[in-house]
Amino acid sequence: MQPVQMNKAIHKEGESVTVFASDYLNKLSGEKIEKECRQYFESGCRTLEVNFKDTEFVNSIGISILLGVIDAASDVNANLIFSDVSEHTIELFEMLGLTNHVVLKMR
């Protein structure tokens, strides 16, 4: 797996990519991730990991944007993994039904 820094990585077709979420996943940072992920899917990436190791907070708008990422992955049959997710964030994801659509890896 090739970790990349947001907005700077250039994906090579067929490789898997890791995108790092920021410390607060809200509307602005969520949109950044969404844009990033969509770019990778469009360029052929079929395994994408969103890493939450730095993420302390996720709000409901951020979660709704993650659903958009899940949809985008589903449209291109890509594997989407949310990794290093804190226990509390997993609870939120469960509460709002995200866990049915994505592979979660706990912190």
Next chain:
Amino acid sequence: MSSIKHQNLLASVLKDDFIDRTHELEKILRHGGGETRSRGLLVLSAPLLGTSELLRQTYDRFFLEQTKTLPIYFSLDAADKTIKQTAIRFFRTFLQQTVAFRRRDEKLLEVSPDIDELAQMAVPADGFWIDRLVAACRAESVLNDERLFIKNCLTAPIIAGSHGVRPFVIIDNLHEAEHLSGQTDLIEEIKEIYSRAEIQFVLAGRRRFLLNSVQTGNTQLYETEILQIEPLGFSEAGLLAENLAEKYKIRINEQTRDLIARKFLGNPSLIKFLFQAAKEKGCNLDNFHSVEQVYTDEIFDGKISHYYDRIFDYVTPSGEVQTHIIGLLYDVLTGEKRKNPIEAWQARIGQSDRDFHRTMRILNNSEIIRLASNQVELMDQGETLGDYITKRFCLEIEIKPRVLVVVEALKKFLKRAPNTMARFYRFNAAINLRELLGIFNCQEIPADLLDYSIFKEKHKGIEDLEILENLESAVEIITLPQIVYSAPTVEFYPPIGQFTDAEHSAVALGFNTANYTDENEVIWISAEIESKLEADRALAEFWCDRLEMVALVCNFQKYKLWLIAPEGFAPEALEVLRERNAFGSSRKQIELLKKFLNAEDAVVEKRNPNEYEMVVPMGEDTELIAAHTVEEIARRHEFEPKAINQIKTALVEACINATEHSLSPDRKIYQKFAIEEDKIIITISNRGVRLTDKQPVEIKPNDERRGWGLKLLKTLMDDVRFEQVDDGTRISMTKYLNTAFEEKEKEPAI
């Protein structure tokens, strides 16, 4: 005029308490001091805007703060009955104010000496010409030549001017001249005398009467400068309310202060009437109920009612004719057509031509109606005029029992109060399309700022500064038209009012280049539309249809549609916009466009040791500051880490909710954390639109992915309550110390 004295002579308000007329006051002071080009200044105002107080403040400043210019303030009064009596009073006022000023003895303004006593009290330097003036007036009076007598009286300040005195004459309430009888035309005499005089003067009165009077007749005062007095701004009206509350010892709060300021649209006299009524009744104005209760009493039998009663009584003492007028006004107030032909009015009122024209003139000058192009329109004076007309209609035409009308009015006013504020907040939150379009002046801008498809592709998720930097290298450029006129769309096509407010849609007329030819003419029809997510195809089609209907009805040949949705437009919606040759922009684009065009211009409760309060500004992720604070508090009181995370998340969601939906006027979130033995109670309040008053939004398929905040609050906390407040929203959330998250039943949202 540097020394400041805290006293008033003619003014009724202390100088420091006089609200927001600094600009107007300075202009009149400069004019009185001879610093302007013209001799005359017309001060025009709608009724009840406090112009007389402004002029009396001017008089006091001249009297107390300098010695060179002799100020004279005279106000016409219908109680004089005749023009001759008015002239006598003018002459006496002139002498009294001259002698008081020249002797530097303001106490003389408070007594009523006769003309001979005043002449005797004059300073030696003035004795000669004052004696001659008095003698001249007496002689003409004996000869009983009214016109000459009136001329002599009115000329007195000019005589003073020729004896080394520099007078500044203010004649106020000139519209009252209409009520005076006599063989002379008072306004004509004043115009004739002062148009030739070499002294500074101010003529003031109701704008419709005065402007017409000075620009018609034998002498026309075209060379005078004009000062229009406008209602107080929202903040200044609030400040006035605070001052009156302090003066009359009436308790108010921020919410009622703002309601009062908004309710009367910054009209200082109406605001004062309300406070005077509250003082007389001995009640406070610290909740919407008490404000509306006092207001109801004012509409039914208070100063507001008496003010309008006097106008109608002056129009005609006939109850029957008044009833016809009220019926007609009520029709205009409640009917679909906001205006009626003047012929219909005359036929229904049944007065002779002469009486009818007098009726129309008085109603027009008093700004009850607006007469234009033979159409009669009800004036928009906020809520009071409509409420007064409705009261009289129910009592006098429908003949309903008074108690029933009062109760129905009070209920209506109470229900209206939060909506009044909500409309105001929405108004404030609107983009102000007319203002934005008004600065379009053939500028070249990157298409990224108008076309959402470009913006989404290139700039979504990027910080503003970076976007603005990127715009410098934009490839596609749009040249804006030069806009020469704009108005709310609803004024061109009233039916669109069903779908949008006046401030959310505008029509702008302009030219594609500054070359004014038919070919270059273009009309932009714009609207701000509601959508939580990117607007979808159906919504874009709906609005394009509505705006194209405006173009069709108004026979606009070359037009451009421009839709603005908060989050922009979905791809299918953008397709629709392309088909219709329309622009679609997001709110973020508008913010950036404004920057690009350089157009940017408590609840305090008793504390206990375990209560913490904080106020955070909305936006900029300040919810995190609140969350970290509550974390520290909860940890100190030994909440489990898991519960702390739940509390923090709930708090973040409550803050986001307040920020996103309240249109808060102060952009602040008030937070209180109260720790009790077994629980923490978090109260989040904000001012603005109440959650319960939010306009219903059409549910779109994608909307189910938003609006999760409230669900999270209810799931993460043990108890969530929405408390009743007059203005804004207050949420109280409780978390118990020993409840585990797992004990509660949770169901996934999707």
